[in-house]
Amino acid sequence: MSYSMEDNQNSAPGSVPATKLGGARKGTEPGLNASKRLQTELMQLMTSPAPGISAFPSADGNLLAWRATIEGPDDTPYAGLTFKLSFEFPSNYPYAPPTVLFRTPIYHPNVDFSGRICLDILKDKWTAAYNIQTVLLSLQSLLGEPNNASPLNGEAAELWDKDPALFKIKVMDRHKDIEEDE
Amino acid sequence: MPPLNAPEEGVPAAGLASWQQDNSSTSYASYAPNMLSELPELGPLPETPTSSPPAPGPLLSPPASFMRTTRPRRFSNISISSVAATVGSETQSACVGSTRDLTGRSPVLLINYQELQYESEVDKSLECPICRTPFHAPITTKPCGHTFCSECLLRAHQLRPVCPIDRRPLDVERDFCKARVIHDQLDRLRVKCPSQGCGHVCARELLAVHYERYCEYTPVLCPDNSCDLWIARQDAAPDKGCLHKYTPCQYCSKQVMKAGLEEHYDRECSGNTVKCAQCDSSVVQHRMENHVANDCPSTVVLCKWNKYGCGKSAPRHDVQAHEKKPCIYQAIGRLAQDREDDRLIISELKVRLSAAEGRLRVAEQEKTERRERKRRQAGNTNNTMPPFVPDLNLSNSPRAAASYNNGTLDSPEDYMLAQFERMETQMEDLRKNIHELDGLHSMRLLNDTMRLNEQIAELGSKVGVIGMHTTWLMNVQRQSRGQQRAGGVVGSPLSSLASSSGGPGTTNSATGSVTNAARNAPDNEGGRYYNSSLPLRRNSDGRGENPPRL
Ligand SMILES: [Zn+2]
Ligand SMILES: [Zn+2]
Ligand SMILES: [Zn+2]
Numbered sequence: 001m002s003y004s005m006e007d008n009q010n011s012a013p014g015s016v017p018a019t020k021l022g023g024a025r026k027g028t029e030p031g032l033n034a035s036k037r038l039q040t041e042l043m044q045l046m047t048s049p050a051p052g053i054s055a056f057p058s059a060d061g062n063l064l065a066w067r068a069t070i071e072g073p074d075d076t077p078y079a080g081l082t083f084k085l086s087f088e089f090p091s092n093y094p095y096a097p098p099t100v101l102f103r104t105p106i107y108h109p110n111v112d113f114s115g116r117i118c119l120d121i122l123k124d125k126w127t128a129a130y131n132i133q134t135v136l137l138s139l140q141s142l143l144g145e146p147n148n149a150s151p152l153n154g155e156a157a158e159l160w161d162k163d164p165a166l167f168k169i170k171v172m173d174r175h176k177d178i179e180e181d182e
Numbered sequence: 183m184p185p186l187n188a189p190e191e192g193v194p195a196a197g198l199a200s201w202q203q204d205n206s207s208t209s210y211a212s213y214a215p216n217m218l219s220e221l222p223e224l225g226p227l228p229e230t231p232t233s234s235p236p237a238p239g240p241l242l243s244p245p246a247s248f249m250r251t252t253r254p255r256r257f258s259n260i261s262i263s264s265v266a267a268t269v270g271s272e273t274q275s276a277c278v279g280s281t282r283d284l285t286g287r288s289p290v291l292l293i294n295y296q297e298l299q300y301e302s303e304v305d306k307s308l309e310c311p312i313c314r315t316p317f318h319a320p321i322t323t324k325p326c327g328h329t330f331c332s333e334c335l336l337r338a339h340q341l342r343p344v345c346p347i348d349r350r351p352l353d354v355e356r357d358f359c360k361a362r363v364i365h366d367q368l369d370r371l372r373v374k375c376p377s378q379g380c381g382h383v384c385a386r387e388l389l390a391v392h393y394e395r396y397c398e399y400t401p402v403l404c405p406d407n408s409c410d411l412w413i414a415r416q417d418a419a420p421d422k423g424c425l426h427k428y429t430p431c432q433y434c435s436k437q438v439m440k441a442g443l444e445e446h447y448d449r450e451c452s453g454n455t456v457k458c459a460q461c462d463s464s465v466v467q468h469r470m471e472n473h474v475a476n477d478c479p480s481t482v483v484l485c486k487w488n489k490y491g492c493g494k495s496a497p498r499h500d501v502q503a504h505e506k507k508p509c510i511y512q513a514i515g516r517l518a519q520d521r522e523d524d525r526l527i528i529s530e531l532k533v534r535l536s537a538a539e540g541r542l543r544v545a546e547q548e549k550t551e552r553r554e555r556k557r558r559q560a561g562n563t564n565n566t567m568p569p570f571v572p573d574l575n576l577s578n579s580p581r582a583a584a585s586y587n588n589g590t591l592d593s594p595e596d597y598m599l600a601q602f603e604r605m606e607t608q609m610e611d612l613r614k615n616i617h618e619l620d621g622l623h624s625m626r627l628l629n630d631t632m633r634l635n636e637q638i639a640e641l642g643s644k645v646g647v648i649g650m651h652t653t654w655l656m657n658v659q660r661q662s663r664g665q666q667r668a669g670g671v672v673g674s675p676l677s678s679l680a681s682s683s684g685g686p687g688t689t690n691s692a693t694g695s696v697t698n699a700a701r702n703a704p705d706n707e708g709g710r711y712y713n714s715s716l717p718l719r720r721n722s723d724g725r726g727e728n729p730p731r732l
C-alpha cells in the first residue's frame with residue numbers, strides 16, 4: 001500500500017534514533033526517550049499549571065529526579081497543608097512508573113512512616129499514558145479518599161472512620177515541614 | 183493509501199468513499215509483518231553500546247555523535263508478504279548508493295520521529311498520550327477508539343496487554359487498526375530536518391524523501407569498510423576516506439576527529455571566536471556566515487511571506503515580531519505553501535509511479551521470455567508437462583498465480599511470477615490513488631482560486647473608488663487655486679462644483695470654466711456613482727468621455 005506503508009518502514013520501531021548524531025551528549029544516555037518525554041511534561045506543567053500542584057526537576061539538572069508539592073484539598077483533614085514529594089523516574093519511563101515518596105511526614109492510611117505510598121496506579125495499575133500531573137492529582141484525591149481496605153498505617157485507617165477529630169490532631173502533629181536535604 | 187488532502191467540502195464523494203472503504207478493510211495485519219518482526223529489537227531498554235573508540239589521551243572524549251551504534255537490521259527476513267512492502271524502500275536505499283546495502287544494514291541512520299522539531303503549531307489532539315509528541319504511524323484501538331503511535335502502543339502493550347488510557351484488555355491481532363483519518367493533518371505538519379547542520383523545513387510527509395535522498399547532512403555509513411561509524415553524507419565520498427581519525431584542531435590544537443571538527447568549533451573550541459559587527463555577540467569564526475544569514479538579530483531581512491506579497495524588510499528581530507503579529511500575508515502564504523507541498527507530494531508520487539512502471543515493464547519482459555523458454559522446453563521434452571502451460575498463460579490475476587504457486591511447480595520462477603502479479607495489482611492501486619489525488623487537488627485548487635478571485639475583484643473595485651476620491655479631492659484643490667489666480671472671478675456655485683470633477687481648463691478664464699461646467703455635468707454625475715463604490719468598469723466609461731487630468 002505504497003505511501004504510508006513506506007513511511008512506517010523507514011522508521012520502524014527499533015530504529016536507531018537519528019538524533020543520536022545530533023543530540024550531542026544525550027546520545028548515549030539510556031534514558032533518552034524518558035528525558036525527552038519529561039522535558040515535554042515540564043513544558044506542559046509550566047505553560048498550563050494545575051491549581052494546588054507543582055513539580056520541577058531537581059536542581060542538579062538530572063531530569064530523572066523531580067521534586068513536587070501538593071496542597072491538601074479543602075474539606076479534608078489536610079486542608080491548608082502543603083506536602084513535598086520526590087519522583088525518581090526509571091530510564092524506561094513512561095513504560096514503567098516513577099518511584100514516588102512523601103518527603104513531608106504525613107499521617108495517612110496509605111502512607112507509611114518513611115513516606116512510601118500504597119497507590120495502585122504507581123504499581124500494577126500504571127500505564128504509559130499516566131504522567132506527573134495525573135499522578136499528583138491522584139495523590140491529591142487520595143488525601144481525601146484513602147483506601148482503608150489495604151492500609152500501610154493501620155491506626156490511621158481505623159481513626160479515619162472512628163475518630164475524625166483525633167485523626168486531625170495526629171495529622172497536625174505529624175506535619176512538620178522538613179528541609180530538602182535530609 | 184491515505185488521501186493527501188484533508189477531506190473538505192467539495193471533495194468528490196467517490197474519492198472519499200473509496201478510501202474510507204479501504205481504511206476499514208486494512209486491518210492491523212498490514213502493519214504487522216514489519217512492526218512485529220522488528221519489535222523485539224526494541225526491548226524495554228534499547229541497548230545503546232557505551233563503548234567508544236579507544237581514546238588516544240585522557241582529554242579526548244569523542245563527540246557522542248560518532249559513537250558506535252547498533253545499526254538497524256533490515257531486509258533480513260524477507261517473507262513473501264513483506265516483499266511487496268519493501269519494494270518502495272529498496273529503490274530508496276539504492277539511491278543512497280551505499281556499498282553495504284546487501285549486508286542487511288541500512289545505509290542511513292533512520293529518522294526518529296519522536297525527536298523531530300516541529301515548526302508549525304501542533305494541535306493537542308494530534309499528540310500521542312504516551313510520548314507526548316505528534317503521532318507517528320498512529321494506530322487506534324478498536325474497542326475503545328484510543329489512538330497512539332504504533333511504536334508507543336506496542337511497547338506499552340508488550341509490558342501490559344491493556345489500553346493505556348482505560349486498561350481495557352487488548353489483543354494485538356484483533357484490536358488494533360491503522361488510524362488513517364488524522365494521517366493527512368500529520369503529514370502536513372512542518373518539521374525540521376533532523377540532520378545536524380541542515381536547516382531544511384518541509385511537510386512531514388516529504389521528510390523521509392529529503393532525508394534519505396537529498397539531504398547532504400544525513401548520517402550515512404563511513405565509506406571506510408573497516409569503520410563502523412556514521413558520517414554526514416557530504417563527507418562520505420570514498421576518496422576522502424575515513425574521517426574518524428584524530429587530528430589536532432588548528433585553533434586550539436586539541437585532538438579532534440575530522441568528522442567532528444564542526445561540532446568541536448561549535449561546542450568547545452576556545453581559540454576561535456570573533457565578534458559580530460552587527461549585533462555584538464561573539465560567534466565561532468566558522469559560523470559567522472551562518473550567523474549573519476540565519477541568526478543575527480540585526481541583519482536586515484525580508485518577511486518570510488515576501489514571496490506572497492509582503493514588502494516588509496527590517497532587522498531580523500523586528501521582522502520576527504512582525505511575522506508573529508501576524509503578518510497579513512500569512513493566510514495567503516500558508517495557502518500557497520500548502521499548494522507547494524501538494525505539488526511536491528504529487529511529483530514525488532509520480533516519480534515513484536514511473537519507477538514502479540519501469541520495474542513492472544522489466545518484470546513483464548522477463549515473464550514473457552520465461553514463458554517462451556518454458557514453451558520451448560515443453561516442446562523439446564514432449565512429455566507430461568503440457569497441462570501446466572495453458573495454466574500459466576491464463577494466470578493474469580494474482581489469485582491464479584498464487585494457486586499456481588501452491589501447485590506442483592515450486593521453482594523460483596513461479597515465485598517471481600507471483601511477485602509480478604502482486605506488483606501489477608499494486609501498480610493499479612497506485613495509479614488509482616494518483617488519479618484520486620489529482621481530482622482532489624484540482625477541486626481544492628478551484629475552490630480556493632474562486633475565493634481568491636472574488637477577493638481580488640473586490641479589492642480592485644475598492645482601489646477604483648479610492649482613485650476616484652483622490653481625483654475629486656485634487657480637482658477641488660486645483661479649482662480653488664484656479665479661482666484664486668483668476669482674481670476672485672467665480673462662476674455660479676454650480677460651476678464650481680461641476681468643474682471639480684476634472685475639467686481641463688481650470689487655469690483659464692471664468693468663461694472657460696463655465697463652458698467646462700456645462701460639459702462636465704454628466705461626468706459629475708458619474709463621480710457621485712463612484713462614491714457609492716461601483717466597480718471599475720464604470721470608471722473607464724467616465725474617463726472615455728472626459729479624461730480627468732491629475
Ligand atoms: Zn507516541
Ligand atoms: Zn482505550
Ligand atoms: Zn536535511
Ligand SMILES: [Zn+2]
Pocket residue numbers: 404405406409410411424425426
Ligand atoms: Zn570512519
Ligand SMILES: [Zn+2]
Pocket residue numbers: 431432433434435436446447450451452453
Ligand atoms: Zn579547537
Ligand SMILES: [Zn+2]
Pocket residue numbers: 458459460461462463473474477478479480
Ligand atoms: Zn550578529
Ligand SMILES: [Zn+2]
Pocket residue numbers: 485486487488492493494504505509510511
Ligand atoms: Zn510580512
